Amino acid sequence: MKTIKFLSARKSTTIMSIILIVVSAFSLMTKGLNLGIDFTGGIQIEISFETAPNIENVRSNLASGGYDDAIVQNSGSSQDLMVRIPPRNGVDNKKIGEDVIGMLQTSENSVTLKSSEYISAQVGEELTEQGGLAMIFALIMIMIYIVFRFQWKFSIGAVLALIHDVMITLGIFSFFQLTFDLSVLAAILAVVGYSLNDTIVIFDRIRENFRSMRTAQTLDILNSAITQTIKRTIITSSTTLLVLLSLYVFGGSSLEGFSIALIVGVLIGTYSSIFVASTSIFYLDISTTDLIPVKREEVDDGMP
Numbered sequence: 589m590k591t592i593k594f595l596s597a598r599k600s601t602t603i604m605s606i607i608l609i610v611v612s613a614f615s616l617m618t619k620g621l622n623l624g625i626d627f628t629g630g631i632q633i634e635i636s637f638e639t640a641p642n643i644e645n646v647r648s649n650l651a652s653g654g655y656d657d658a659i660v661q662n663s664g665s666s667q668d669l670m671v672r673i674p675p676r677n678g679v680d681n682k683k684i685g686e687d688v689i690g691m692l693q694t695s696e697n698s699v700t701l702k703s704s705e706y707i708s709a710q711v712g713e714e715l716t717e718q719g720g721l722a723m724i725f726a727l728i729m730i731m732i733y734i735v736f737r738f739q740w741k742f743s744i745g746a747v748l749a750l751i752h753d754v755m756i757t758l759g760i761f762s763f764f765q766l767t768f769d770l771s772v773l774a775a776i777l778a779v780v781g782y783s784l785n786d787t788i789v790i791f792d793r794i795r796e797n798f799r800s801m802r803t804a805q806t807l808d809i810l811n812s813a814i815t816q817t818i819k820r821t822i823i824t825s826s827t828t829l830l831v832l833l834s835l836y837v838f839g840g841s842s843l844e845g846f847s848i849a850l851i852v853g854v855l856i857g858t859y860s861s862i863f864v865a866s867t868s869i870f871y872l873d874i875s876t877t878d879l880i881p882v883k884r885e886e887v888d889d890g891m892p
Contacts (some may be wrong), residue, residue, distance in 0.1 A: 592815045604848040612759020619762050624769030625672045633671040633685050634702040643790055653691040657833045710740035719773045745868035746787050749860040757852050771846040779853025784860040793795035793817050798876050810866050825858045
């Protein structure tokens, strides 16, 4: 198979990645994230219908009653729903629960209020802090793992690619003000795992090529490794995207943020494993001596 010179575009892709990260960081600093009820607090209501309702009809009924920002999703069974409503100043959460029941109650399908509770913003702050710590801990452990499995230059390349993926995904959610909740945070952590797996596959082939192509130039070795793994990368990414697109189309609004985060993450992660991780180790001047220790020759001085 003819080697494709992927990294001949390294200057253009590096500039593009820097621009995307700067724009993402600017959006995060100015607009911030549109945090969902998991982080901001609000009212969580659990209701049960006599027969399985149409969720879209439930959403439209709540929207017509002034709760157009309500999040509605199934809870355990098709008859049970969970309704999450952002905080309302000066309104008793019990009153909101009664209002919701009144809007949804019909003669054809009776509704029962199972619970209505207020989630404080303090809980949201704790979730934000714990989510950030989880991300930092994951990146540190990934760096340690790659140092032991490969070499420290590889660990820097992998972590730069992961930071690149997370920053751009968060930037897209910030720029378009998409709701950021716990499901999106879980999706971003999944993106970290997906991107890392793709990067390690390429890194493993790079290491093998350094050992088998000792006289070749570093750039040729990197391009050869990416070319050899590109079929696997395309097949894995395309099949994953097919599933995620189906999830986005048929999963409903409750899974919309989750599926968008994963779709963006898979696309960015595939790009970064080729043009960020591999380019980074090239700029760090990776060479054969980094992966194959030089054997020390013992000098015979004639002494017993």
